[in-house]
Amino acid sequence: xxxxxxxxxxxxxxxxxxxxxxxxxxxxxxxxxxxxxxxxxxxxxxxxxxxxxxxxxxxxxxxxxxxxxxxxxxxxxxxxxxxxxxxxxxxxxxxxxxxxxxxxxxxxxxxxxxxxxxxxxxxxxxxxxxxxxxxxxxxxxxxxxxxxxxxxxxxxxxxxxxxxxxxxxxxxxxxxxxxxxxxxxxxxxxxxxxxxxxxxxxxxxxxxxxxxxxxxxxxxxxxxxxxxxxxxxxxxxxxxxxxxxxxxxxxxxxxxxxxxxxxxxxxxxxxxxxxxxxxxxxxxxxxxxxxxxxxxxxxxx
Amino acid sequence: xxxxxxxxxxxxxxxxxxxxxxxxxxxxxxxxxxxxxxxxxxxxxxxxxxxxxxxxxxxxxxxxxxxxxxxxxxxxxxxxxxxxxxxxxxxxxxxxxxxxxxxxxxxxxxxxxxxxxxxxxxxxxxxxxxxxxxxxxxxxxxxxxxxxxxxxxxxxxxxxxxxxxxxxxxxxxxxxxxxxxxxxxxxxxxxxxxxxxxxxxxxxxxxxxxxxxxxxxxxxxxxxxxxxxxxxxxxxxxxxxxxxxxxxxxxxxxxxxxxxxxxxxxxxxxxxxxxxxxxxxxxxxxxxxxxxxxxxxxxxxxxxxxxxxxxxxxxxxxxxxxxx
Ligand SMILES: Nc1ncnc2c1ncn2[C@@H]1O[C@H](COP(=O)(O)OP(=O)(O)O)[C@@H](O)[C@H]1O
Ligand SMILES: [Mg+2]
Numbered sequence: 001x002x003x004x005x006x007x008x009x010x011x012x013x014x015x016x017x018x019x020x021x022x023x024x025x026x027x028x029x030x031x032x033x034x035x036x037x038x039x040x041x042x043x044x045x046x047x048x049x050x051x052x053x054x055x056x057x058x059x060x061x062x063x064x065x066x067x068x069x070x071x072x073x074x075x076x077x078x079x080x081x082x083x084x085x086x087x088x089x090x091x092x093x094x095x096x097x098x099x100x101x102x103x104x105x106x107x108x109x110x111x112x113x114x115x116x117x118x119x120x121x122x123x124x125x126x127x128x129x130x131x132x133x134x135x136x137x138x139x140x141x142x143x144x145x146x147x148x149x150x151x152x153x154x155x156x157x158x159x160x161x162x163x164x165x166x167x168x169x170x171x172x173x174x175x176x177x178x179x180x181x182x183x184x185x186x187x188x189x190x191x192x193x194x195x196x197x198x199x200x201x202x203x204x205x206x207x208x209x210x211x212x213x214x215x216x217x218x219x220x221x222x223x224x225x226x227x228x229x230x231x232x233x234x235x236x237x238x239x240x241x242x243x244x245x246x247x248x249x250x251x252x253x254x255x256x257x258x259x260x261x262x263x264x265x266x267x268x269x270x271x272x273x274x275x276x277x278x279x280x281x282x283x284x285x286x287x288x289x290x291x292x293x294x295x296x297x298x299x300x301x
Numbered sequence: 302x303x304x305x306x307x308x309x310x311x312x313x314x315x316x317x318x319x320x321x322x323x324x325x326x327x328x329x330x331x332x333x334x335x336x337x338x339x340x341x342x343x344x345x346x347x348x349x350x351x352x353x354x355x356x357x358x359x360x361x362x363x364x365x366x367x368x369x370x371x372x373x374x375x376x377x378x379x380x381x382x383x384x385x386x387x388x389x390x391x392x393x394x395x396x397x398x399x400x401x402x403x404x405x406x407x408x409x410x411x412x413x414x415x416x417x418x419x420x421x422x423x424x425x426x427x428x429x430x431x432x433x434x435x436x437x438x439x440x441x442x443x444x445x446x447x448x449x450x451x452x453x454x455x456x457x458x459x460x461x462x463x464x465x466x467x468x469x470x471x472x473x474x475x476x477x478x479x480x481x482x483x484x485x486x487x488x489x490x491x492x493x494x495x496x497x498x499x500x501x502x503x504x505x506x507x508x509x510x511x512x513x514x515x516x517x518x519x520x521x522x523x524x525x526x527x528x529x530x531x532x533x534x535x536x537x538x539x540x541x542x543x544x545x546x547x548x549x550x551x552x553x554x555x556x557x558x559x560x561x562x563x564x565x566x567x568x569x570x571x572x573x574x575x576x577x578x579x580x581x582x583x584x585x586x587x588x589x590x591x592x593x594x595x596x597x598x599x600x601x602x603x604x605x606x607x608x609x610x611x612x613x614x615x616x617x618x619x620x621x622x623x624x625x
Contacts, residue, residue: 190407190408190410191402191404191407191408192407192408192409192410192418194366194368194400194402195400195402195408195468195471196421197367197368198366198367198368198395198398198399198400199395199399199421199422199425199426199475200391200392200395200396200425200426201421201425202425205425209410209413209417209421210410213410213412213413214410214411214412216412
């Protein structure tokens with residue numbers, strides 16, 4: 001069928017390989033260096049905690065309690081950030097604490113965010129009864145005070161890693177459902193979805209191949225922002241004594257442990273507090289950057 | 302051409318939407334998007350449906366494509382009522398009837414490669430995969446004048462015209478009988494419109510396709526249609542064979558549309574040539590819907606109060622106007 005097509009060659013608008021590498025590089029350059037570094041350090045210490053940490057986080061050494069950080073006169077190099085009232089190394093507990101916080105948050109993201117994404121897509125695409133029921137569920141959950149519900153739940157079922165996971169997952173799912181449903185409502189109106197319906201693609205295929213990939217950027221951004229939120233929640237629960245049970249080294253638990261001694265041994269509370277602050281701030285900044293980067297309208301600029 | 306069988310027959314198609322509602326309340330008004338439209342698409346020919354934006358053309362297309370359910374009326378494909386299809390017939394219909402839409406940026410999934418986009422109908426209906434699928438997609442790309450190696454690319458790597466070619470290739474994949482073309486070149490640069498129209502004509506001849514071509518532009522339609530129907534606010538006002546329609550235009554609305562065609566500047570909307578605003582499908586004017594804008598209208602009660610009858614003014618040439 002020669003003669004119809006004159007545009008066999010791609011126009012200059014097409015991205016060539018060098019062009020793509022260049023685009024990737026410039027995106028990296030615009031990436032927030034500080035927040036990515038903080039997150040990388042955090043991730044590495046969580047993964048390699050046994051190698052990086054100078055001490056076992058739960059090892060008690062009562063003779064060495066309240067040892068101050070190294071820059072104090074009576075500080076020692078063996079406990080860089082000092083020890084707590086049981087003589088446990090604060091730095092090692094911080095490093096293992098990153099592991100606890102991140103594992104817990106990621107698990108909740110996987111369970112709550114995963115199911116929230118799935119239900120949000122169903123709700124937005126199918127509409128009607130399924131949508132109405134799910135929206136009532138979301139409104140109910142979002143109207144509940146998270147901390148209070150968690151307190152009641154954990155008092156009933158006992159403090160454990162799993163309790164925290166179970167009680168926080170529905171809250172996260174509700175937030176995902178609300179946002180992903182809205183996103184699905186826009187994607188559903190695209191012509192490629194109508195064409196897939198004209199072709200007769202089954203619904204599961206439309207959801208999997210057309211809707212999910214086009215809401216996925218939002219899922220990633222939301223997950224990043226929610227990890228920060230979850231770390232904060234988990235810390236609050238641990239601080240209140242209904243989060244991760246002792247002697248696990250959770251940041252919120254450490255802050256809570258040290259609060260009696262805040263005037264005499266500030267380092268027991270200050271460092272885990274700073275860890276929470278810096279991590280949550282970095283995750284939020286990184287999430288914002290990610291959202292701007294993945295937004296195709298901004299990417300065109 | 303007139304001797305061929307109709308592949309698609311639309312009879313008295315009506316589609317009303319609930320109108321824009323107020324705050325916290327269901328609206329009581331109706332949008333009469335399509336209000337009794339009948340026409341036939343003959344096998345192997347192009348039926349052009351023309352009218353200003355908002356007159357209900359896309360709604361007709363969506364009903365044919367089963368994306369909307371008619372309020373009333375009948376759509377028959379190869380003699381069978383679409384609403385009463387069995388599961389198997391429905392599946393066959395979805396193979397036989399395909400579509401190309403106006404906006405080539407919205408009609409290709411940005412997250413899929415061209416191979417997957419064009420291959421989707423083949424995977425869904427024929428379970429094709431691997432080498433067989435790649436071969437078939439390569440052929441289809443060649444059919445629309447694209448290089449088969451572009452199968453590995455993503456839509457954003459193509460220009461608007463090339464994207465529309467990809468959309469056409471996808472519509473061809475299942476060797477359909479009828480393709481609904483809803484403003485297939487309106488979203489494209491003026492310089493490449495002719496290329497795409499020529500491609501469509503060539504594909505029609507090679508594969509014996511029937512087209513339902515929708516456009517707001519009578520000039521584009523003249524090039525490739527066999528029969529033309531002109532719509533105004535949900536109703537057909539004139540219908541004839543192409544040559545008859547352009548050579549012996551009867552309805553004042555069609556005449557007004559035609560006189561606005563040779564605009565050298567494509568940015569001047571057609572509506573400018575006809576005085577007044579397009580009537581609203583929520584509250585269409587009583588009597589003849591076109592009378593407030595009609596150049597022939599002279600305070601006659603007939604035009605204002607009585608709906609003009611749809612009648613055959615010349616053999617095979619229908620129109621609805623009191624003044625003809
Ligand atoms: N889903 C809908 N709900 C309400 N009104 C609609 C809907 N779809 C189309 N309409 C209205 O129906 C009329 C005809 O629309 P459409 O068929 O898209 O016109 P065209 O394709 O000729 O420009 C317009 O007034 C439009 O606003
Ligand atoms: Mg339209």
